[in-house]
Amino acid sequence: MKINTEKLKEIVGKDNVRDNIADLYVYASDASVHRNIPDVVVRPQTIGQVQDIMRYAYQHKIPVVPRGAGSGMSGQTVPLNGGIVLDMKCMDNIIEIRPEDVLCKVESGVVNDELNRALKPYGFFFPPTPSSGRICTIGGMIGNNASGIRSVKYGATRDAVIGMKVVLANGDLVTLGSNTRVDSSGYQLAKLMVGSEGTLGVVVEATLQISPLPKFRAMGVANFDTLEDAGRMISETIAQGITPSMLELMDNVAITAVNNAQHLGLPDVAAIVVFECNGMVREAVDFDMKRIANICEKNKGTDIRVSDDPVEMTRIYEGRKKLFPSLSKYGEGLFTTALADDMAVPMSKISETVHEIHTIAKRNHVVMSAYGHCGAGLIHTKILMDTRKKSQWQDAKKAVKEVYEFVHSVGGTTSGEHGIGFSKGPAWKKEKKDSLEMMRSIKKALDPYNILNPGKLMDSPDDWLTATALRYQTISK
Amino acid sequence: MKINTEKLKEIVGKDNVRDNIADLYVYASDASVHRNIPDVVVRPQTIGQVQDIMRYAYQHKIPVVPRGAGSGMSGQTVPLNGGIVLDMKCMDNIIEIRPEDVLCKVESGVVNDELNRALKPYGFFFPPTPSSGRICTIGGMIGNNASGIRSVKYGATRDAVIGMKVVLANGDLVTLGSNTRVDSSGYQLAKLMVGSEGTLGVVVEATLQISPLPKFRAMGVANFDTLEDAGRMISETIAQGITPSMLELMDNVAITAVNNAQHLGLPDVAAIVVFECNGMVREAVDFDMKRIANICEKNKGTDIRVSDDPVEMTRIYEGRKKLFPSLSKYGEGLFTTALADDMAVPMSKISETVHEIHTIAKRNHVVMSAYGHCGAGLIHTKILMDTRKKSQWQDAKKAVKEVYEFVHSVGGTTSGEHGIGFSKGPAWKKEKKDSLEMMRSIKKALDPYNILNPGKLMDSPDDWLTATALRYQTISK
Numbered sequence: 001m002k003i004n005t006e007k008l009k010e011i012v013g014k015d016n017v018r019d020n021i022a023d024l025y026v027y028a029s030d031a032s033v034h035r036n037i038p039d040v041v042v043r044p045q046t047i048g049q050v051q052d053i054m055r056y057a058y059q060h061k062i063p064v065v066p067r068g069a070g071s072g073m074s075g076q077t078v079p080l081n082g083g084i085v086l087d088m089k090c091m092d093n094i095i096e097i098r099p100e101d102v103l104c105k106v107e108s109g110v111v112n113d114e115l116n117r118a119l120k121p122y123g124f125f126f127p128p129t130p131s132s133g134r135i136c137t138i139g140g141m142i143g144n145n146a147s148g149i150r151s152v153k154y155g156a157t158r159d160a161v162i163g164m165k166v167v168l169a170n171g172d173l174v175t176l177g178s179n180t181r182v183d184s185s186g187y188q189l190a191k192l193m194v195g196s197e198g199t200l201g202v203v204v205e206a207t208l209q210i211s212p213l214p215k216f217r218a219m220g221v222a223n224f225d226t227l228e229d230a231g232r233m234i235s236e237t238i239a240q241g242i243t244p245s246m247l248e249l250m251d252n253v254a255i256t257a258v259n260n261a262q263h264l265g266l267p268d269v270a271a272i273v274v275f276e277c278n279g280m281v282r283e284a285v286d287f288d289m290k291r292i293a294n295i296c297e298k299n300k301g302t303d304i305r306v307s308d309d310p311v312e313m314t315r316i317y318e319g320r321k322k323l324f325p326s327l328s329k330y331g332e333g334l335f336t337t338a339l340a341d342d343m344a345v346p347m348s349k350i351s352e353t354v355h356e357i358h359t360i361a362k363r364n365h366v367v368m369s370a371y372g373h374c375g376a377g378l379i380h381t382k383i384l385m386d387t388r389k390k391s392q393w394q395d396a397k398k399a400v401k402e403v404y405e406f407v408h409s410v411g412g413t414t415s416g417e418h419g420i421g422f423s424k425g426p427a428w429k430k431e432k433k434d435s436l437e438m439m440r441s442i443k444k445a446l447d448p449y450n451i452l453n454p455g456k457l458m459d460s461p462d463d464w465l466t467a468t469a470l471r472y473q474t475i476s477k
Numbered sequence: 478m479k480i481n482t483e484k485l486k487e488i489v490g491k492d493n494v495r496d497n498i499a500d501l502y503v504y505a506s507d508a509s510v511h512r513n514i515p516d517v518v519v520r521p522q523t524i525g526q527v528q529d530i531m532r533y534a535y536q537h538k539i540p541v542v543p544r545g546a547g548s549g550m551s552g553q554t555v556p557l558n559g560g561i562v563l564d565m566k567c568m569d570n571i572i573e574i575r576p577e578d579v580l581c582k583v584e585s586g587v588v589n590d591e592l593n594r595a596l597k598p599y600g601f602f603f604p605p606t607p608s609s610g611r612i613c614t615i616g617g618m619i620g621n622n623a624s625g626i627r628s629v630k631y632g633a634t635r636d637a638v639i640g641m642k643v644v645l646a647n648g649d650l651v652t653l654g655s656n657t658r659v660d661s662s663g664y665q666l667a668k669l670m671v672g673s674e675g676t677l678g679v680v681v682e683a684t685l686q687i688s689p690l691p692k693f694r695a696m697g698v699a700n701f702d703t704l705e706d707a708g709r710m711i712s713e714t715i716a717q718g719i720t721p722s723m724l725e726l727m728d729n730v731a732i733t734a735v736n737n738a739q740h741l742g743l744p745d746v747a748a749i750v751v752f753e754c755n756g757m758v759r760e761a762v763d764f765d766m767k768r769i770a771n772i773c774e775k776n777k778g779t780d781i782r783v784s785d786d787p788v789e790m791t792r793i794y795e796g797r798k799k800l801f802p803s804l805s806k807y808g809e810g811l812f813t814t815a816l817a818d819d820m821a822v823p824m825s826k827i828s829e830t831v832h833e834i835h836t837i838a839k840r841n842h843v844v845m846s847a848y849g850h851c852g853a854g855l856i857h858t859k860i861l862m863d864t865r866k867k868s869q870w871q872d873a874k875k876a877v878k879e880v881y882e883f884v885h886s887v888g889g890t891t892s893g894e895h896g897i898g899f900s901k902g903p904a905w906k907k908e909k910k911d912s913l914e915m916m917r918s919i920k921k922a923l924d925p926y927n928i929l930n931p932g933k934l935m936d937s938p939d940d941w942l943t944a945t946a947l948r949y950q951t952i953s954k
Contacts, residue, residue: 183633185908195663195665347577373659417661435651
């Protein structure tokens with residue numbers, strides 16, 4: 001593959017084409033375990049430039065990997081086959097905010113938190129809340145159907161995206177979806193684009209439903225001596241028609257990690273559940289908090305606390321908030337890897353799944369913590385292991401395989417919010433085996449030369465571990 | 478096209494293959510204005526039979542039109558090219574109800590109201606509420622992304638469908654989606670199937686998210702002297718973060734029709750708005766009702782009444798409920814036609830659009846009423862005209878064209894909940910002109926011989942009026 005960087009410089013200007021090794025190295029990895037160097041990084045400023053880049057790539061059959069902040073955990077933006085990385089972060093205009101229509105229009109490089117800062121004066125927010133909100137872009141959130149702690153109430157990115165502009169593989173610009181809450185106008189291609197990980201087109205603009213900022217909120221916490229009790233508490237809350245704005249689980253590994261790293265003195269119990277309700281009416285928030293607290297009690301929750309004091313709420317949430325950065329402090333020489341990190345299971349299978357994750361981890365000589373947005377059926381894990389040892393990667397590979405086998409056996413799905421990329425390719429291809437052909441035919445129809453983010457999803461390698469170099473250095477067997 | 482009915486009888490048994498003219502006539506039309514006779518009607522009982530039928534049709538390139546109750550208003554199930562009508566109503570098993578997982582699994586022939594009767598003892602319901610709920614099937618609702626009066630709170634069918642089984646054109650069976658609330662596992666083909674009107678596959682089974690039945694509800698009504706005031710009241714309610722479970726508009730034509738037909742003595746005002754809130758907490762319902770009543774007052778609403786008394790609520794809703802059957806009583810010799818019947822516009826454009834609809838109707842010598850789920854941006858109309866006169870059909874055709882031109886000019890979309898079929902084909906193809914090629918390539922990838930409901934959506938005729946015989950008899954110029 002010979003890429004004519006001069007041609008690309010003509011399109012976007014020379015400062016926006018990078019092919020020195022330092023830059024390429026930065027764009028070789030995301031938040032996954034993988035690493036592979038692209039040939040060139042291009043930063044378009046306009047839709048027209050994206051179209052010209054795609055026309056050039058289409059003509060010469062050059063791979064193009066659209067990229068937001070690179071905070072994906074499954075290798076979505078690792079350029080498996082080299083080629084062009086299309087850094088969309090310069091297309092960061094908030095085009096319009098229309099509170100009267102309860103929507104906004106943005107370019108896909110807009111950062112989630114910046115959008116929310118812009119919406120705040122209007123009394124609105126954009127509900128999906130990935131923990132990478134400080135850096136992640138709307139385009140990346142669309143690519144992965146990101147959600148986060150508020151998904152239990154507000155759903156995921158797909159639920160909030162009602163329209164978009166997309167540049168197709170051949171450079172054509174299409175407008176998908178609409179400006180309206182309800183829409184039965186034929187194929188809903190905007191919804192198909194959400195979660196397609198840059199393999200079907202480059203999202204350049206999005207129309208987003210926004211939500212009114214709640215006026216009141218309260219937070220609560222309860223401890224549980226068994227995972228079963230915590231799991232029952234979670235599914236009972238949902239089944240009773242309560243809609244908390246957050247319903248989070250932390251298992252003992254997570255608690256230990258936070259205590260080791262932050263010295264918060266969280267209790268050494270099997271599980272902590274943190275919950276929040278929000279709304280426009282204080283009485284309704286209080287009422288629901290009381291109901292959740294009662295469900296905690298009924299399921300043997302202890303040390304149940306509820307508060308709407310901002311300082312106390314910050315304290316309650318502190319452990320959960322600092323969990324991810326704390327994980328690498330769980331034990332000496334154990335590093336955090338984003339593997340088998342976001343499966344979703346039917347509500348009633350949460351505690352059983354968390355249990356099994358611990359068993360599998362133990363059997364395979366790694367540590368796995370389970371936590372996450374269990375109110376939406378989402379379980380986060382990370383594999384903690386000595387990434388310097390080659391054997392630990394084999395352990396991890398086995399653990400990953402076993403976790404997904406279990407998740408699928410209880411009717412769960414491979415990814416709840418982080419996407420498939422190629423880290424999860426082997427497990428996901430098994431889960432979706434009867435529809436892979438259907439997906440491939442849609443991909444081929446829209447991208448006949450397979451230039452858009454090739455090697456992901458249904459085309460991902462059968463062994464994630466050997467698919468690329470690792471972002472971690474191994475120094476021993 | 479020569480169809481071997483013996484072969485079909487082998488598959489489904491002879492009682493489930495019908496080709497006598499009386500049966501064929503019944504299956505020639507739906508609730509649209511169109512009519513065209515199929516060659517044969519087949520009623521499968523099992524997924525395997527659907528697969529065998531599709532394999533046969535695929536081999537012989539025979540058109541297949543999947544059909545639920547035939548209550549669609551846009552010609553979706555009118556067999557434009559003849560062939561097989563696949564009546565799915567016999568596949569009506571409720572497979573499982575899992576309150577602990579907040580979902581149920583059903584065959585696609587299950588009727589909406591029957592599902593709700595089955596869910597009630599568990600304290601749950603399936604939120605989409607088409608007015609045809611008494612007869613329409615889950616499969617038909619999926620085909621059209623049906624919604625109804627509760628969409629302002631609960632969204633449409635697409636929001637509630639999380640997974641499905643689909644028989645593809647070639648007879649392959651695929652499982653799409655998952656059993657979980659959040660799902661980032663690659664292409665969301667279940668969401669693509671919703672609204673595809675039977676052109677991409679035959680939905681045979683669906684996994685549906687269910688919602689807890691609200692414990693309390695209250696209803697209110699207000700009159701408005703101008704459409705502008707009513708429109709402002711509606712968009713202000715939504716923008717303030719209130720989530721009514723219903724927010725319905727009736728214009729003066731609708732009011733007159735109901736009074737003529739039902740003698741309810743509704744006030745002769747420009748608009749009546751009916752609203753409802755529901756929930757698990759009485760205080761929250763009351764609080765929101767009070768807020769909506771205040772917004773009515775602020776926008777010059779008069780005779781504002783709010784009640785949670787079942788008898789009074791029935792009375793408040795009576796006019797809206799009887800609206801559709803009343804429309805044909807608006808004036809002597811004016812019959813109701815489902816044309817331009819469900820556009821959606823941005824919230825702030827509702828009153829402007831209703832105004833323009835009246836102007837267009839007047840200019841074209843027909844009567845158009847505007848009403849519907851305005852809280853979700855949805856405007857219903859019907860064209861009232863003397864269907865016996867040929868010239869009135871030309872008038873209607875012109876009015877339809879002008880209405881859609883206006884709706885598109887304010888950023889609205891052709892169909893909010895009834896689907897495109899081919900009645901709305903000409904307008905919709907204009908709206909979607911830059912993505913029709915993309916849709917065609919997806920259709921071709923999944924249905925290479927174009928046997929699944931051909932002639933609909935992007936393949937619909939350019940003139941709906943001459944596309945088929947009409948379901949109405951014209952007797953004069």
